[in-house]
Amino acid sequence: MRTTRRGISRLTAGAAVAFSLLVSSLAVGLARAEGATKLAQDMMGPGMMGPMHRNMMQRMMGGALPPGIDPALLPEPDSAGARILQYYCVQCHNLPGPGMHTAAGWPPVLGRMNMRMRMMGGMMGGMMGVVAPSRIELDILLDYLQKHAQEPIDAAKYPDLNTQAGQAFSTSCVQCHALPDPRQHTAQEWPAVVGRMRGHEAAMGKFVPDKTTTAEIIDFLRRHGRTRE
Ligand code: HEC
Ligand code: HEC
Numbered sequence: 001m002r003t004t005r006r007g008i009s010r011l012t013a014g015a016a017v018a019f020s021l022l023v024s025s026l027a028v029g030l031a032r033a034e035g036a037t038k039l040a041q042d043m044m045g046p047g048m049m050g051p052m053h054r055n056m057m058q059r060m061m062g063g064a065l066p067p068g069i070d071p072a073l074l075p076e077p078d079s080a081g082a083r084i085l086q087y088y089c090v091q092c093h094n095l096p097g098p099g100m101h102t103a104a105g106w107p108p109v110l111g112r113m114n115m116r117m118r119m120m121g122g123m124m125g126g127m128m129g130v131v132a133p134s135r136i137e138l139d140i141l142l143d144y145l146q147k148h149a150q151e152p153i154d155a156a157k158y159p160d161l162n163t164q165a166g167q168a169f170s171t172s173c174v175q176c177h178a179l180p181d182p183r184q185h186t187a188q189e190w191p192a193v194v195g196r197m198r199g200h201e202a203a204m205g206k207f208v209p210d211k212t213t214t215a216e217i218i219d220f221l222r223r224h225g226r227t228r229e
Helices: 002-012 019-034 036-044 050-064 080-088 106-121 135-147 164-172 190-203 211-224
Strands: none
Touching (some): 080 135, 164 211, 190 211
């Protein structure tokens, strides 16, 4: 994996490489294995049907789709993994963040998404213009998602999960992903993260705790947050 990553950064080194260039250079390697049609598709970027298709999907199945994250909030936004995510994973829905699943949870989800891309890029490819990542790109992407995945809490270390605040946290924050380890953020960072989660709750039609409960949850997280970076 290491070698692969270095290989890719060498390919793209020097220039202030626009993302499309990175993908084209990845596509060169991939075209060797998968043929020139794929390369042509990749050079054009995801098909023109993209935005329309995405909006339609979002309307039809919003609750099952990632609520989306601002690309600026992605960890290591300039890494190959983040770029691959931003290229392939917005063809049908909003940009998914790596914190949506644990490291163990990502492989089956990524496998399912890859199957969807291959199906839609194959038979219906001409129409929908969906492109699928190469095996190398998938490996880099899985590495990235797992490196920055949701870190589940070790409940045994938090006896106060039984308190009112602990219960508010446990019930609210397990609705979409594993219950998060509070040490993933500092006390300073938690309020903004919880604020973003409220947006996701609204977007996905989940339960949104009221102001008092939210304050309790934030208190709980701040109390157990990391002390330093
Ligand atoms: C061809 C269309 C398509 C593409 C491209 C696509 N997805 Fe999805 N995605 C879907 C559909 C449809 C759903 C809802 C049904 C489901 O979960 O399978 C979904 C749901 C999701 C979910 C929420 C459901 C869950 O299990 O967490 C995540 C996370 C996700 N996709 C991640 C990704 C990632 C990462 C990529 C890029 C590798 C990606 N998707 C690319 C179609 C797509
Ligand atoms: C409605 C679904 C939903 C609920 C409920 C939810 N989350 Fe999330 N969470 C997400 C999604 C989607 C992501 C990935 C996108 C992102 O990072 O914003 C995420 C990512 C995260 C991350 C990793 C990203 C980061 O910035 O560290 C943490 C930590 C997190 N959630 C904590 C929480 C906490 C704490 C709660 C309860 C207050 C909570 N989540 C409730 C959907 C949810």
